[in-house]
Amino acid sequence: MRLSMVLIAGAIAAMSVAGSAQAGDKLLVGFSQIGSESGWRAAETKISKIEADKRGIDLRISDAQQKEENQIKAVRSFIAQGVDAILIAPVVATGWETVLKEAKDAKIPVMLLDRGIDVKDDSLYLTVVRSDAVYEGQAAGDWLAKATNGKCNVVELQGTVGASVAIDRKKGFDKVVGEHPQMKIVRTQSGDFTRAKGKEVMESFIKAEGGNKNICAMYAHNDDMAIGGIQAIKEAGLKPGKDILVVSIDGVPDIFKAMGEGEANATVELTPNMAGPAFDALIAFKTKGVVPPKWIKTVTKLYEPDSARAEYERRKDLY
Amino acid sequence: MMSMTHLLVFPVSAKRLACARNLPQLVGLGLVLLVDWLVSPQFFNLRFQDGRLFGSVIDVLNRGAPVTLLSLGMTLVIATGGIDLSVGAVIAIAGSTAAVLINSGLSIWVVIGSTLVAGVICGLWNGLLVSVMRIQPIVATLILMVAGRGIAQMITEGRIVTFVDPRLAAVSGGSAFGLPMPVVIVLAMLGITLLLIRASALGLLIEAVGINRRASANAGVNTRMILFLVYVWSGLCAAVAGLVLAADIKGADANNAGLWMELDAILAVVIGGTSLLGGRFSLVMAVLGALIIQAMNTGILLSGFKPEFNLIVKSVVVLAILFVQSPSLKKLLSRSDGR
Numbered sequence: 001m002r003l004s005m006v007l008i009a010g011a012i013a014a015m016s017v018a019g020s021a022q023a024g025d026k027l028l029v030g031f032s033q034i035g036s037e038s039g040w041r042a043a044e045t046k047i048s049k050i051e052a053d054k055r056g057i058d059l060r061i062s063d064a065q066q067k068e069e070n071q072i073k074a075v076r077s078f079i080a081q082g083v084d085a086i087l088i089a090p091v092v093a094t095g096w097e098t099v100l101k102e103a104k105d106a107k108i109p110v111m112l113l114d115r116g117i118d119v120k121d122d123s124l125y126l127t128v129v130r131s132d133a134v135y136e137g138q139a140a141g142d143w144l145a146k147a148t149n150g151k152c153n154v155v156e157l158q159g160t161v162g163a164s165v166a167i168d169r170k171k172g173f174d175k176v177v178g179e180h181p182q183m184k185i186v187r188t189q190s191g192d193f194t195r196a197k198g199k200e201v202m203e204s205f206i207k208a209e210g211g212n213k214n215i216c217a218m219y220a221h222n223d224d225m226a227i228g229g230i231q232a233i234k235e236a237g238l239k240p241g242k243d244i245l246v247v248s249i250d251g252v253p254d255i256f257k258a259m260g261e262g263e264a265n266a267t268v269e270l271t272p273n274m275a276g277p278a279f280d281a282l283i284a285f286k287t288k289g290v291v292p293p294k295w296i297k298t299v300t301k302l303y304e305p306d307s308a309r310a311e312y313e314r315r316k317d318l319y
Numbered sequence: 320m321m322s323m324t325h326l327l328v329f330p331v332s333a334k335r336l337a338c339a340r341n342l343p344q345l346v347g348l349g350l351v352l353l354v355d356w357l358v359s360p361q362f363f364n365l366r367f368q369d370g371r372l373f374g375s376v377i378d379v380l381n382r383g384a385p386v387t388l389l390s391l392g393m394t395l396v397i398a399t400g401g402i403d404l405s406v407g408a409v410i411a412i413a414g415s416t417a418a419v420l421i422n423s424g425l426s427i428w429v430v431i432g433s434t435l436v437a438g439v440i441c442g443l444w445n446g447l448l449v450s451v452m453r454i455q456p457i458v459a460t461l462i463l464m465v466a467g468r469g470i471a472q473m474i475t476e477g478r479i480v481t482f483v484d485p486r487l488a489a490v491s492g493g494s495a496f497g498l499p500m501p502v503v504i505v506l507a508m509l510g511i512t513l514l515l516i517r518a519s520a521l522g523l524l525i526e527a528v529g530i531n532r533r534a535s536a537n538a539g540v541n542t543r544m545i546l547f548l549v550y551v552w553s554g555l556c557a558a559v560a561g562l563v564l565a566a567d568i569k570g571a572d573a574n575n576a577g578l579w580m581e582l583d584a585i586l587a588v589v590i591g592g593t594s595l596l597g598g599r600f601s602l603v604m605a606v607l608g609a610l611i612i613q614a615m616n617t618g619i620l621l622s623g624f625k626p627e628f629n630l631i632v633k634s635v636v637v638l639a640i641l642f643v644q645s646p647s648l649k650k651l652l653s654r655s656d657g658r
Contacts, residue, residue, distance in 0.1 A: 036477040038574065161626050190626035194575040195479070195568040200382055204620035207375050208359055224479070228568055235492065237368060254481060319478060 026058040027286070030078030031087040031275070035066045039252055039319035040272055044089070044114065046318050048275030055279050068092050072099045079106045085126075085282050087275065089113040100124035111282065113274040116295075126285065127292040129278045131270050131300055133165050137172025137221075139268045139302050140247045144217055147245065147265070150180035152216040155205045156188035157198050157229055159221040166190075169221045169249060186214060191225040198225030202232035212238050217245035223255035223267055230263050241265055251303060253315040259308035269301045272318070344590060344604055347640040348611050355618040362621070371494035375617060377502075383613030384501035385410070385560040385577070389584035390591070390605040391512050392553030397588050399549050400529045400597030401449060401456035406557040406584060408467025409441045410577025413561025415474035418482050418571035427486040431562065438558020441467065442551035450546035460550075464581065471573035481570035491566035501563045505606075508559060512552070512602055522600075525549060529597025583612055590640055611640065 029052065036042045045061060052059035060083070062074035068091050078086050079102055086108055090096065096117050103110050104124055112128040119125075144152060154177070159166030170188075177183050187205045191198035198220060209215050218233070218240075220226035226248035233240040240246050240263040248255060251269030258264040281292040303311060355375070356362045365374040389406050396403045417434045421427070441463060448459035482488075493500040516522035527535040528545050536542045557577075565571045585595075590608030593600040615636050619629050642648060 036472075039478045042477055158626055161629070187623060188626070189620055190629065192575070195570065195572060196564060196575065199568060201620055203378060203382075204375070204617060207361070207378065208621045208623070210361065224572075231568065254479070 026056055027085070027282070028058045028081075028083045029060070029085045029087060029279075029282070030074070030081065030083040031059055031061045032071045032074040032078070032089065033061055033063055034071075034089050034091045035063055040250065040270070043272035043315070043318040044274060047273045048087075051273065051276040051279055055283065057279060059275075064091060066091055068095055072096075075099050075103060075110075079103055079108060082106075083108060084286070086110045087113055087278055089274075090115050090117050093118045097121075097124070109282070109285065111278045113278060122294060127278075127281055127294055127296050129274045129281075129296045129298060131298045133168030134172040134175075135297075135300050136249050136268045136270065137169035138175055139172075139300055140169075140219060140249055140266070141173040141176025143266045143268075143302055144219065144245065144247050145176055145180050145183060148183070148216060151182040152245075153184060153186045153214055154217050154219050155202070155209075155215050156185050157191040157201055157218065157220040157225040158188055159190070159193045159225075161190050163193075166193075166221050173219060185219075191220070191228065193222050193225060195224045195228035195231075198228030199232045200228075201225075202229035203236070206232065206236045206238070211236065212243045215244055217247060220246075220248040223248045223250040223252045226264060226267075227254055227258060230258055234263075239263075251311075251315075253312055253319050256303070256308045256312035256315065259303070259305040260312060262305065264305075266302055266304050269303060271298050271301075274298060340592065341601075341604060341607075343640065343643040344592065344607050344611065347590070347643065348607060348614065351611055351614045351618065351636065355614055355621065358618060358623075359621040367497070369494075371497050371499055375621065377499060379610065379614050379617050380502045380505075381499045382617065383609050384505050385564050386580060386583045386587055386612060387505050387606050387609040388508055388556045388560040388563070389553075389580060390587040390609045391508055391602060392549070392556035393581075393584045394588050394591070394593055394600050394602050394605040395512075395516070395525055395549040396456070396553050397585070397593055397595060398525050398529045398597055398600035399546060400532070401546070401549070402460065402585065402595070403445060403550065403553045404457065404460040404581050405441065405445060405463035405467055406553060406560075407577035407579060407581040408464050408471065409438055409554055409557035410561035410564060410580060411468050411471035411571075411573050412441060412474070413438050413558040414565030414571040414576045415471040415480065415573050417487065417562055417565050418480040419474055421482045421484045421487050422480065427484065430487065431490075434562055435555060435558050438554040438556075438561070439551055440554070441557070442554025443547070445554065446547035446550035449550060450543045468573065471571075471576075475571055475573045477573070479570050479572045483569065487562075488566050488569050491563050501567075504559060504563065508556065509602065509606060516602065521545075521548075526598055526600065529600075584609070586637065587612055590637070590644075592644065612637075 031048060033045050034041060049059060064070035064074060071088060071091060075086055086103060088110060090112060097119055100110055109126040111126050114130050116128050158170060177185060189201045191201045218229050220229055226246055230240040230246060233244050238244060246264040247266045249268045249270060251267050255264055255267045277296050277298060281296060284290040285292060362375045365372050393403055413434045416437045417430055420430045420433055445460050445463060448454045449456050489500060491501055495503045524540050524545050527540055528542050532542050564576050587608035588605045590611055591601055591604035593605060615633055619632055
C-alpha cells in the first residue's frame with residue numbers, strides 16, 4: 001500500500017518535472033469553472049487567479065458556461081496539455097466517471113471545488129474543497145439564539161425547493177431551533193434565492209403576521225433574499241435590523257453595505273476562496289506526498305456590523 | 320308593449336352571452352379570493368399609509384403588475400396565432416439597460432426612453448423573424464429567450480447592478496392616486512392598448528390575421544405590418560415590466576429577472592379565454608387571468624403551506640379553471656340544461 005503510494009507520488013513528481021520543463025518550474029493547473037452565473041462565482045474565479053499567483057502556479061481557467069459537456073471537453077483538453085492537476089467546479093453531480101477515469105489513467109490528480117459529485121469510486125478524485133452548509137445554518141442559528149437569549153419567533157426565507165444548499169442550511173438552523181424551546185419558526189417559504197422573490201415572500205409574511213408583533217427575526221438562506229426582505233420590511237414602515245433582526249448566509253458585498261447602514265445584523269460567509277486550500281493541499285501532495293482528506297472544509301465565519309464597512313471595501317471589486 | 324319587450328330581448332341576451340363566456344374566470348377569481356380570505360382573514364383589510372393604500376389585495380395588484388403587463392402584449396401576439404417566449408429575457412435586458420444607464424448618470428427620462436427603445440428593438444427582431452423570415456413564432460422567439468438573457472448578462476457583466484436613484488426606484492416604490500405606481504402603470508398601459516386596438520380597426524385586423532393569414536392578406540390586410548406591430552408591442556410591454564421589476568429591487572438581476580415569467584403570461588392569456596390558435600381575444604380577461612395567478616401566488620405565501628406544495632397547489636387551481644372553461648364541459652352543461 002505504502003509502496004504503491006510512493007510509486008504514484010514518484011510518477012506524479014516525474015510528470016511534474018516534465019511539465020515544469022515547459023512551464024518554467026511552475027505547477028501547471030487547469031481549472032474548469034462552471035461559468036459566471038453569480039457574483040460569488042465571479043469572485044471565486046478572480047480569487048483563484050490571485051491565489052495561484054501567490055503560490056507561483058500557472059493557472060489555466062476554462063469557462064464552461066453552465067454546461068457539463070463543456071467541462072468534460074475542458075478536462076480532456078487539460079489532460080492533453082499534460083497539466084499537473086485539474087480543478088473542477090462541477091455544474092452537476094453525475095456523469096463524471098469516464099472523464100475522471102481518463103484523468104486517473106493519465107495520473108493527473110483531480111480536485112473538486114465548491115460542490116461534490118456522485119461517483120462509485122471516490123479514488124477518481126483527490127479531494128473536494130467545499131463549505132459545510134449544515135454548519136452555516138447552525139452558525140446563523142447560534143448567533144440569533146445568543147442575540148435573543150434563545151427567545152425568538154423567526155420567519156425563514158428558504159432557497160430553491162430541493163436545492164441541497166437550501167436543505168442543509170435549513171437543517172443546521174432547525175437544529176439550533178430544536179435546542180431552544182422558546183425559539184420557533186413561525187413562517188417559512190421559498191424565495192428561490194432571488195431578491196425579487198425574497199421581497200415578495202417577506203411582504204406577505206409581514207401581512208400574514210400583522211406587522212412585526214409576532215416576528216422577531218428573519219433568517220434567509222442567502223444574502224440576496226435577505227436584501228429583498230429588508231426592502232419589504234422598510235416598505236412596511238418597520239426598521240430592518242431593529243424591529244426585525246436580519247441574519248443570512250453568503251457574505252456578498254451588498255449585505256455588508258446593508259450591515260454598515262444598520263439594516264442587517266449578521267451574515268455567515270461562504271468563502272469564495274475555494275482554490276487557496278486546494279492549491280495548498282496540492283502542493284503538500286506533490287512535494288511531500290501528503291494525501292489530503294476527501295473533504296477539505298473551508299472556514300465558515302460569521303460577520304457582524306462592526307467590520308461591515310471594511311469588509312465591503314475589501315469585497316466590492318471581487319464580486 | 321309587445322314590441323318593446325321584443326326590442327329589449329336582444330341586447331339583454333347578448334349581454335348575458337358575454338357574461339356567460341366570462342363567467343368561469345370571474346367565478347375562478349372569486350373562488351381564489353375566497354380561499355385567500357379563508358387562509359388569511361385580514362386579506363381584505365386596507366389601510367392608508369405613506370400616501371397609498373396598503374394591504375394584501377393591493378399586494379396582489381402590485382405583484383401581479385409585471386405578468387399583467389406581459390399579458391397585454393402576449394394577448395395580441397397570441398391573437399395572431401403566434402407566441403412570444405422571449406418576454407422574460409426582454410425583462411432582463413430592459414432591467415439591465417435601465418440600471419446600467421442610470422448609474423452612468425443619465426437623466427431619468429433618457430434612461431426610461433432608452434429602456435423602452437431596447438424593448439422595441441427586441442420586438443422588431445422577433446417581428447422580423449416571424450413576419451419577414453416566416454419562422455414559426457415559437458422557434459423565432461425561443462432564439463431571443465435564450466440569447467436575451469446572455470445579452471442582459473453582458474450588459475451587467477454578470478453581477479447584480481444596484482442603483483440608488485430615487486426617481487427610477489419610484490417606478491415601483493412610488494405611488495399615484497393612492498395606488499402603487501405599478502398598478503397605475505398597468506392601468507395606463509391597459510388603457511392605451513385598448514384605445515389602440517378597439518378605437519381603430521387594428522383589433523379586427525389582428526383577429527383576421529390570427530384566423531387566416533392568407534385570407535386576410537388576400538383581402539388587402541397588411542399582415543406583415545400587423546405581425547410586426549404585435550411583437551413590437553409585446554417587446555414594449557416586457558420592457559415596461561422590466562423597469563417595474565428592476566425598480567422593485569433597486570437593481571438588475573440578469574440571471575433571475577423575469578425568469579419563466581413568459582409562461583405565467585401565456586397562462587394568463589389562456590385563462591382569459593384567448594385561444595392559442597389565434598382569433599378572438601380579450602385584453603381585460605387576460606388581465607383578470609393574470610390577477611387570478613397572482614391572487615393564487617399571494618394566497619399560497621399567506622397560507623403557511625410548506626413551499627414543497629407551491630407548484631402542486633398552483634397547478635391544481637389552474638387545472639380547475641381551465642377545466643371549467645373546457646368546451647366539452649360547457650356542451651355537457653348546456654345539454655343538461657335541456658337546450
